[in-house]
Amino acid sequence: HIDPRYEKAADIRHRHNQRERRQRIFCALINIFGMTEEKIIETYHLPSNAILELLDKLGDNLGPVTRRSHAIPAMTKLLATLHFLASGSFQRAVAICAGISQSSFCSVVSQVLNAMSCRHIQFPCTRDALNATKHGFYAVAGFPKVIGAIDCTHVQLFPPSDREHVYRNRKHTHSLNVQVVCDSHGVITNIVAKYPGSAHDSFILRNSVLFSKLRDGEYGDGLILGDSAYPLRPYLLTPVLNPTTPGEHRYNAAHIRTRNTVEGTFGVLKSRFRCLDCTGGALLYSPENVAQIMVVCCVLHNIAKRHGMEHDAMDVEENEDLPHMGQPNAAGMHARTSLIENHFS
Structure with missing residues (x-):
């Protein structure tokens, strides 16, 4: 046939x-x-x-x-x-x-x-789609209720001369800082590509539509996993910074394995579309056009995934986990502690 x-x-x-x-x-x-x-x-x-x-x-x-x-x-x-x-x-x-x-x-x-760029990248929003996403992530390392892994990646560019300082990142190069969420299969489900390299990861998230929907409970009990650069919230879980109990260690191990899907996605994305890789030099386009290129590469990445195309991931040098700027969230602490006690202890 x-x-x-x-x-x-x-x-x-x-x-x-x-x-x-x-x-x-x-x-x-x-x-x-x-x-x-x-x-x-x-x-x-x-x-x-x-x-x-x-x-x-x-x-x-x-x-x-x-x-x-x-x-x-x-x-x-x-x-x-x-x-x-x-x-x-x-x-x-x-x-x-x-x-x-x-x-x-x-x-x-x-x-x-x-x-x-008019083609949409779709975050799971129906009950069936959310459940399928949770099952996919649970199969990775036994972490329950996860609907996305989040992180940011930098795309190098030549900055506008009048805003050069805004695009300078922590490594003293110039870039866009792009927020990406993916599922357990490396399919990109959300992207924010409009902030300069100096923008903190948590700032980008707090000003996103996704954050508002998570805060308002639109995804039920769904969880996003992020690194320590992000604020701990009931719907956004981060690692325990100084784990002491066996449950906390198991939680961190499962968190790392599950969240690594987004880091692996960056490696595949920048290997599949070498225009995004800084080793080839900065993109000679305006920040707006660089953002558009990034979005289109993510759309094409999803198309390749849908057609069963696998691609070797390259080593992507990202910033080390940024320190989160803000006070610990009591509701987030309670949600994480309850999950550790009920699922990882």
């Missing part, structure tokens, strides 16, 4: 060919139809059926960008952008591979990013 995903991809391929013939557009240098599956995955870090499905959904939003008198095909736009994100190569090099000018390439990337 033929995998239904590939039957769907074949149908999309047929309709795409018809669309290209109707528009009588320029035949670009890059096109996956003449590539092996191995080469497609090596170049774009997505399988062909995922690319074709994405093209089918975005095609109408990728309006004409001309190369002389010829429109650049939607597939060329998508592939050029995917190549840029996956490789982290300079625009000029990717544009040459795509067969378009660098000026056209800038417009192409902007179009694709705008179309892609």
